[in-house]
Amino acid sequence: MSIRTSTRVRIYDVAAAAGVSIATASKALNDTGRMTDETRSRVKDVAARLGFRPNAMARALLHQRSFTIGLLTNDTYGRFTLPLMAGVSEALVDQGVSVFLCAIEDDPALAKIHVDAMLDKQVDGIIASGKRIDRQLPVDLENLSVPVVYAFTQAPENGVSLVSDDAAGSREAVEWLKGLGRQRIVHVTGPRSFASVEERAGAYRAAVGADAQVLFGTWSEQWGHEAVARLWDAAGEKPDAIFCGNDQIARGVVDALRERGVSLPADVSVVGFDNWEIVAEATRPPLTTIDMNLKELGREAGRLVLALAAGEAVAPGIRKLPCTLVVRQSCGGGPRS
């Protein structure tokens, strides 16, 4: 595309016009290196006259910084990636840092290609994100020459990693239901093999006590329907609240209850987990749910990777970020103060 080369003034042009080497021109413009004041100001005058715009790549070569970050993601639906990405970008854009998004689709070969391409472009750091805190990405990021921050994926020992505080989110849901006077609170959640499922269920059990009842299943509306059938077809007293492991399950639970003629939220309160708006807002009634604050988590990941890239000391280990209860209509209770 001839437009580009014809309109862009390069450092080579400045050096030639000023009668100095490229290295000298570069140093003059960056106020580094040793030269006479006369030479430095001559180079700057020539650069200004030619309309030279010091470019990021040239600066990067000189400073060994590219002002780019790579975000590796293993989440094809975008449920986690997009809010995370928005937060990362928000933390970095004011610093002039741009983000490469690399979706690896659980494919080790693809992951390797993306990582090599990022290293080749000398990213200042990498944020590795997944969907599960108990699974590693299918690529080894230890011993890279750039810092790595992990988000929602298993980090190596001494890695810096960010997750949401599942246990605290779970406690918050149960406390909200108790505060509404609910006494028979059941937990309907995803597969037991997920660490976050065990974490949430453990906190639920601790908050509810001896009457705790957990139904493990899949992350689907279908499972919400099945769980309600199991609970309502059983003998004995019915639950007056259901705390669900994600919003899809909660939507299935709400639909199943409505179809049985159970009144929400008069007779039963339902809380979800995720605050996935497309699901939570379309549920009838709209879901009260736990938000993992993924955008803030992304911001924190961005801040951490920049700090590491700048050589600042960052303590390794897992950082748990707070969740927030978002009140809609599926539980009763007014907006929170």
Added chain:
Amino acid sequence: MSIRTSTRVRIYDVAAAAGVSIATASKALNDTGRMTDETRSRVKDVAARLGFRPNAMARALLHQRSFTIGLLTNDTYGRFTLPLMAGVSEALVDQGVSVFLCAIEDDPALAKIHVDAMLDKQVDGIIASGKRIDRQLPVDLENLSVPVVYAFTQAPENGVSLVSDDAAGSREAVEWLKGLGRQRIVHVTGPRSFASVEERAGAYRAAVGADAQVLFGTWSEQWGHEAVARLWDAAGEKPDAIFCGNDQIARGVVDALRERGVSLPADVSVVGFDNWEIVAEATRPPLTTIDMNLKELGREAGRLVLALAAGEAVAPGIRKLPCTLVVRQSCGGGPRS
């Protein structure tokens, strides 16, 4: 982070060890410029001995290519962005091209910052994507020094742009319903102000003929419920098929029909538009729907921007890419041959 500078051998190191200027070292390694064979091979030997890895930025400075592309997006939900991004990435990753993702959230100031950051990093091209083909992004991309390809957003005159073929998708839905023997096909769709709504409605009317009936509303499940109430509460014969403008409307329609005791697909067939799997698969019964092939659209956008960056001739204008009918259970009819 001292790891980086200590482990990375720079072109400066190679030049110093070989006793040549940086420019000469760079040219020697890239097989350009004029020098003796002895000098060139000495530089190469030194580079190999030091473990110098010619880096993308150095290559970029020399060739005026950065092997990066920017994807500007105005879609915060990720409904369009993620599949598009996956396609773009697929088309580019093998060429060593990485993608900057820049979410601009309809904010002109943020868009300007992202565009400046991309130009500063000398991207080889930009793909600008939105949610509506009749709205421009809130940033002017004309007269940039890099090529731009538009996807799902309004392009300037003489721009290169990609959209899905809404009219053909609409025809395909109607023909499928007719092939199942449906005779009273109604179209329930989004707001009239969207160009894609008019395009789909126009093709629907042309395919259905005199009996065509279009209900315009919002892109929501709620509107699906309202539309069914309006149709079923009216006097006269009921529809035996409803073609919906998106999957959310279709999900509302299906739920409303089930709650009225209408049997799907025995009495009424429902077709959606989008193939947004999170919605289409959870609908009971799962939705037959039109897929816009966003990933393929992304691949094509990637191929076009690379071609433009390489200086190839690309005809301006709007390219309409085909849609595909995805058959599930909401219409009856077996899988398509």
